Amino acid sequence: MTILVQFAIGLLFGLGLIVSGMSNPAKVLNFLDLGGIPAGTWDASLALVMAGAVAVTFAGFRHVLKLARPFFAERFYVPTRSDIDSKIIVGPAIFGIGWGLAGFCPGPALTALGFGSTSAVIFVAAMCAGMVLARVIAQLQSATRIAAPVHPLES
């Protein structure tokens, strides 16, 4: 039952990507192309996708997060961190470069698989490799940190 519900929610997300036009990398790239403003080729659509999504989510989260617990789970898993470390800048900086190169971010890339596009298969395969690599490096780093004895004065 939960799995069916999650499938339906993913389906709605994917339909939103298609309706909004974000499943088309050309539209995304034409939004990121601020140099296209003087030429009149700039496509502002992505700003409205974000505006629509954030407005609806902001209103909905306020109600949902007041519930005692989620419908199918024990508790809410909402991130609580608020510190600004290097990873929260370096990661998105790298992500943005990849996004600007092809016009794909993870959601639209996965949805593009259903368009039957070979390019999407290549992109998603590379994206998954990149994801696994980041997780492996992060894990090696935390393993090293635990293994290294902490000097009493530094702790």
Next chain:
Amino acid sequence: MVATSFTPIASLLGGAMIGLSAILLMWATGRIAGVSGIAARLFPPYEDGEFAGRLAFVAGLIAAPVLVRLVTGSLPVQTIAAGTPMLIVAGLLTGFGAVWGSGCTSGHGVCGLSRLSVRSLVATITFMATGVATVFVIRHWS
């Protein structure tokens, strides 16, 4: 480059659907609808027992265009300009950066901004900036 036209109504409507999906996922599972986080956790190490649910969400994403084609008989235009080497480099950077930065356009951009998260605001401004810079270099410097 391929010209596209401004689609305010469709983009607002589609954005609202994405937002509704994020609300429903939070309501049902208590989780953030961050596609990179969901996709990355389809690979080991597995920290919780949520594999099947995440796979179902991703299957839903992939099924969306299949459903559109079944119902309407066609799909909207999709133009992918990047060639294979560029797609590989872009995919690696996108996947690595999204996991390294704990989120992508959906996790930070939609869910994080909606929670007024400062980390997500920093992340969103950063990937928007490097995305714009990258397209600028490719289209206007070469």
